[in-house]
Amino acid sequence: MSDHTSFSRIVFTASLLSCSLSAAAENATLQPIRTHFAQTQSETSLELSAASFSDVELDEVDDFDGRTAALDITVPFENDKQVRFFLPFHTDGDARLTKPGLFFTGRTIDIEGDGGVFDYATMQYEHQVSFANKSDYNFAYTIGGGFRTKELETTHGDKFNHTGRVFLIGAKADSYIYDGETQLLVNAGIRFYHDADDLNPENKDSWTWADIKTAVIFGMWGEHTQPIIEVTYLGDFSDYNDLAFMPELILSLSESVSLKVAGIIGLGDDGNQSGAVSSLSLSF
Secondary structure, three states: OOHHHHHHHHHHHHHHHHHHHHHHHHOHHHOOOOOOOOOOOOOOEEEEEEEEEEEEOOOOEEEEEEEEEEEEEEEEEOOOEEEEEEEEEEEEEEEEEOOOOOOOOOOEEEEEEOOOOOOOEEEEEEEEEEOHHHHOOEEEEEEEEEEOOOOEEEOOOOEEOOOOEEEEEEEEEEEEEOOOOEEEEEEEEEEEEEOOOOOOOOOOOOEEEEEEEEEEEOOOEOOOEEEEEEEEEEEOOOOOEEEEEEEEEEEEOOOOEEEEEEEEEEOOOOOOOEEEEEEEEEEO
């Protein structure tokens, strides 16, 4: 075989891989629930998700079990930029009050409101600066911020999330690994919380946490099922460490609609200890 023929086949194979990677990333409905592609989407996407959580510890409560729901909208513009809007719009559950000096301390209270817990309403600007068809991987940086939208009310009269803002900065990368069918996604960022009320178990109003998410996307099971494993981390590598393992399936219902389901298994003492999440993803 000539050197020219060998080189042509290498180029052809690389082109196929990069095209496949781009196609998968552009279809936002095939994106993992927590970890996102660095590749800029070609269509606007909307994702409605609902999750359960258990044994979460906050500043004034422990053993917080409940549910939360959120909306994620991504709008691309040009070929390498997009804006992502995230809105948690409901949380409810029950927890054990740990704040000293109150009549209800040690008792179970209800918590409910039209907002999130550690997730605020945010907007992020995402800019892709490396492309798989040139460097074998996609890479993008992100920057943004947000604020708490609604208070979480309790049965003992106190309110969580009186105030709070968050500033976000991060990077995303994705590439094929091993057999050319398996994909690796990495999202690494930092959350700067400022003037946040009744959230941090260490009784802090302002703090910085690392926000790291990794996903491995395996080859398709049949024509419509995509198996995924995600690992997420939120914390400071010291006092607070929320590490979770998420086995996941994406069920492709059409070219623009997917249903995603995942289990959440907590691997540390902080954060969600067990739960599940599902989402409906649309692109248009």
